Amino acid sequence: MRIEAAVSRAGAPYPEIAVVDLEPPRAGEVLVRIVASGVCHTDLGAHAGRGAGTPKPVVLGHEGAGVVEQVGEGVASLIPGDHVVLSGSSCGRCPSCRRSLPSYCHEMLPRNFGGLRMDGTSALSENGERLYGQFFGQSSFAEYCLAAERTAVKVSQDVPLRILGPLGCGVVTGAGAVLYSLQVRPGDSLAVFGTGGVGLSAVMAARLAGASRIIAVDVIPARLALARELGATDTIDARAGSAAEAIRGLTGHGVNFSLNTTLAPEVFTQALECLTMRGVAGFVTAPRGEWKPAMFPMLAGGRRLQGILGGDAAPQLAIPMLVDYYRQGRLPFDRLIRFYPFKRIDAAFRDMEHGAAIKPVLEMTAT
Ligand SMILES: [Zn+2]
Numbered sequence: 161m162r163i164e165a166a167v168s169r170a171g172a173p174y175p176e177i178a179v180v181d182l183e184p185p186r187a188g189e190v191l192v193r194i195v196a197s198g199v200c201h202t203d204l205g206a207h208a209g210r211g212a213g214t215p216k217p218v219v220l221g222h223e224g225a226g227v228v229e230q231v232g233e234g235v236a237s238l239i240p241g242d243h244v245v246l247s248g249s250s251c252g253r254c255p256s257c258r259r260s261l262p263s264y265c266h267e268m269l270p271r272n273f274g275g276l277r278m279d280g281t282s283a284l285s286e287n288g289e290r291l292y293g294q295f296f297g298q299s300s301f302a303e304y305c306l307a308a309e310r311t312a313v314k315v316s317q318d319v320p321l322r323i324l325g326p327l328g329c330g331v332v333t334g335a336g337a338v339l340y341s342l343q344v345r346p347g348d349s350l351a352v353f354g355t356g357g358v359g360l361s362a363v364m365a366a367r368l369a370g371a372s373r374i375i376a377v378d379v380i381p382a383r384l385a386l387a388r389e390l391g392a393t394d395t396i397d398a399r400a401g402s403a404a405e406a407i408r409g410l411t412g413h414g415v416n417f418s419l420n421t422t423l424a425p426e427v428f429t430q431a432l433e434c435l436t437m438r439g440v441a442g443f444v445t446a447p448r449g450e451w452k453p454a455m456f457p458m459l460a461g462g463r464r465l466q467g468i469l470g471g472d473a474a475p476q477l478a479i480p481m482l483v484d485y486y487r488q489g490r491l492p493f494d495r496l497i498r499f500y501p502f503k504r505i506d507a508a509f510r511d512m513e514h515g516a517a518i519k520p521v522l523e524m525t526a527t
């Protein structure tokens with residue numbers, strides 16, 4: 161079928177809308193009409209050629225939400241008309257997948273960043289030429305995409321689809337980091353560095369978990385104000401000096417947990433220095449540039465540094481749970497969203513780059 165998709169081409173400043181061809185679903189795949197797709201820093205990175213080396217030209221997008229239109233052979237759990245949120249691709253068979261930790265699938269890199277199905281084919285083409293896709297198993301910057309049955313998460317139809325895409329990456333990463341990875345419990349304290357979509361989702365989840373102290377750190381006052389509304393008990397403007405010292409000042413001895421959502425090496429240092437004894441510093445992206453942790457304080461305090469992908473969540477369980485929290489008013493992640501028509505993907509990318517929008521969401525269809 162012919163569809164409109166945003167194609168990332170080498171050297172172009174932003175993805176461009178083009179008419180492309182999409183194959184019908186193969187066995188185990190479903191065709192999804194995308195209602196809306198969130199924009200994430202990983203899309204910006206892949207477009208700019210940073211990171212895992214996704215080939216071009218490619219259709220990016222990995223926070224898609226939409227309606228199942230058609231199912232391939234053997235698909236048993238979804239039918240046309242189902243509302244779905246798309247998550248990343250995983251094999252379902254490796255030791256991580258068997259433990260319900262698909263973010264650490266042994267095939268994570270080729271499946272999500274390789275641009276092709278695992279058999280080397282692409283579902284997308286343009287004027288007969290191969291287009292790369294399969295980005296996080298979806299490539300949802302498009303009117304339609306194909307997704308594997310196991311990574312399309314069926315959600316209840318009483319919540320508007322246009323807001324649900326970010327549950328597939330940004331929101332589940334932040335909320336899952338708190339609930340599943342760090343397992344923040346009532347009375348624990350947490351510092352969140354960087355109040356973008358991931359950081360603010362972590363703040364909301366920490367409130368849900370009953371954390372006694374939720375300290376948000378950023379350099380944008382408006383974001384710190386929003387963090388307060390969403391559950392932060394304290395906020396720190398990192399421009400005012402050492403955030404780790406300020407956190408120690410607030411808590412007396414440091415926090416049980418920190419979550420770093422930034423790339424800055426000096427923030428990695430702060431996120432370790434703010435920990436109390438036996439504290440854990442979670443991080444969701446690698447430092448940009450050289451960074452070496454100070455090993456002695458980690459040893460002497462029994463402190464840990466923990467990498468976290470996808471909030472350690474099993475999307476088929478976590479996403480419906482997050483939808484329930486939203487419906488109950490306990491996880492108002494819609495407050496992070498700014499909508500853009502699909503055609504304005506350039507503005508969405510620019511606003512995310514410059515921090516003017518926390519979570520841009522592209523709307524493919526008016527609802
Ligand atoms: Zn993402």
Ligand SMILES: [Zn+2]
Pocket residue numbers: 250251252253254255256257262264265266267
């Ligand atoms: Zn796997």
